[in-house]
Amino acid sequence: MSDEEVVLQSPLLYRVLRGRDGALSIEVLVGGIVQFEVRVLLNDEETASFAKEGRAFADRMAQAIMADPPFDGRSVRWPVL
Amino acid sequence: MNSIFRALLLGSLSTVVGCASMRGGTKPTPPPPASLVDNCDDTQKAVSKEADALASPYGIDQHVEKNFADRKVSWLMTDSAYQKFVVQTGAKNFGRCNDVACYLFAAPAGTIQGAVEKAKTPDGKHDPAVLGQALGLPAKNFEGPLRMMTLDLAAQKVCTRLPVDADPGVWKCTTPEDKDCFKFGGYTSGGVPEVMVINAPVADTQVAEIP
Numbered sequence: 212m213s214d215e216e217v218v219l220q221s222p223l224l225y226r227v228l229r230g231r232d233g234a235l236s237i238e239v240l241v242g243g244i245v246q247f248e249v250r251v252l253l254n255d256e257e258t259a260s261f262a263k264e265g266r267a268f269a270d271r272m273a274q275a276i277m278a279d280p281p282f283d284g285r286s287v288r289w290p291v292l
Numbered sequence: 293m294n295s296i297f298r299a300l301l302l303g304s305l306s307t308v309v310g311c312a313s314m315r316g317g318t319k320p321t322p323p324p325p326a327s328l329v330d331n332c333d334d335t336q337k338a339v340s341k342e343a344d345a346l347a348s349p350y351g352i353d354q355h356v357e358k359n360f361a362d363r364k365v366s367w368l369m370t371d372s373a374y375q376k377f378v379v380q381t382g383a384k385n386f387g388r389c390n391d392v393a394c395y396l397f398a399a400p401a402g403t404i405q406g407a408v409e410k411a412k413t414p415d416g417k418h419d420p421a422v423l424g425q426a427l428g429l430p431a432k433n434f435e436g437p438l439r440m441m442t443l444d445l446a447a448q449k450v451c452t453r454l455p456v457d458a459d460p461g462v463w464k465c466t467t468p469e470d471k472d473c474f475k476f477g478g479y480t481s482g483g484v485p486e487v488m489v490i491n492a493p494v495a496d497t498q499v500a501e502i503p
Binding site: 224241246 | 373387397435464
């Protein structure tokens with residue numbers, strides 16, 4: 212059973228999740244002919260932007276992660292195996 | 293009686309002449325296979341036209357003939373992603389969807405299936421390193437249980453074109469040495485042929501487990 216709440220599920224193939232501690236993370240499907248998930252924990256600024264803009268901000272962030280999955284070293288492969 | 297005989301004789305003669313003309317004449321050339329772009333709406337046709345112009349003198353039709361002769365494509369995704377983004381959401385189409393369409397990268401079915409077969413281990417699982425090497429991608433992309441999807445583009449009349457930089461999910465290469473990223477032209481950075489499939493129907497796609 213997951214301790215996370217799915218806050219937003221997008222047809223662009225990403226999800227925004229809230230952990231038990233209240234922190235938000237975004238899980239994005241990346242890749243081309245082979246697709247896998249990566250996760251990024253939202254920082255304070257991103258959390259505030261998501262609270263203000265909702266899906267519009269999440270779309271932009273997901274697209275930025277798809278365009279550069281390492282995301283400046285902030286992403287982790289998910290689920291952790 | 294005489295008229296009946298004449299009718300029979302004429303009928304026999306026309307059959308003989310018809311057979312002779314077929315034997316001596318040229319066989320009718322089969323029509324060229326339908327372009328998969330014919331299955332696209334106007335928006336995707338326009339994108340395909342631009343992509344073909346950029347790739348000229350190459351194009352989607354040559355690409356399909358050369359690398360996708362049987363019109364069958366496959367792609368891989370982690371089992372966890374398949375459950376979260378396809379099963380649990382009841383998705384109608386594979387791929388990343390925006391207001392316009394759903395966009396999916398796919399490779400020749402034979403290439404993916406051959407790589408998967410080669411990567412099978414004695415315990416019934418797969419070796420990510422072998423799969424990665426076969427498809428020219430990092431082994432880490434293939435860790436954990438996978439799903440392999442296969443779709444017959446011609447049978448299902450699915451819109452297909454060359455992928456372009458603006459497609460959702462594109463991770464553009466920044467240097468020629470970059471791997472695991474997008475380069476325009478119909479091939480992955482690892483050299484595997486790829487196409488962009490628009491609105492790949494989940495219901496018509498075969499899904500296989502790769503433990």
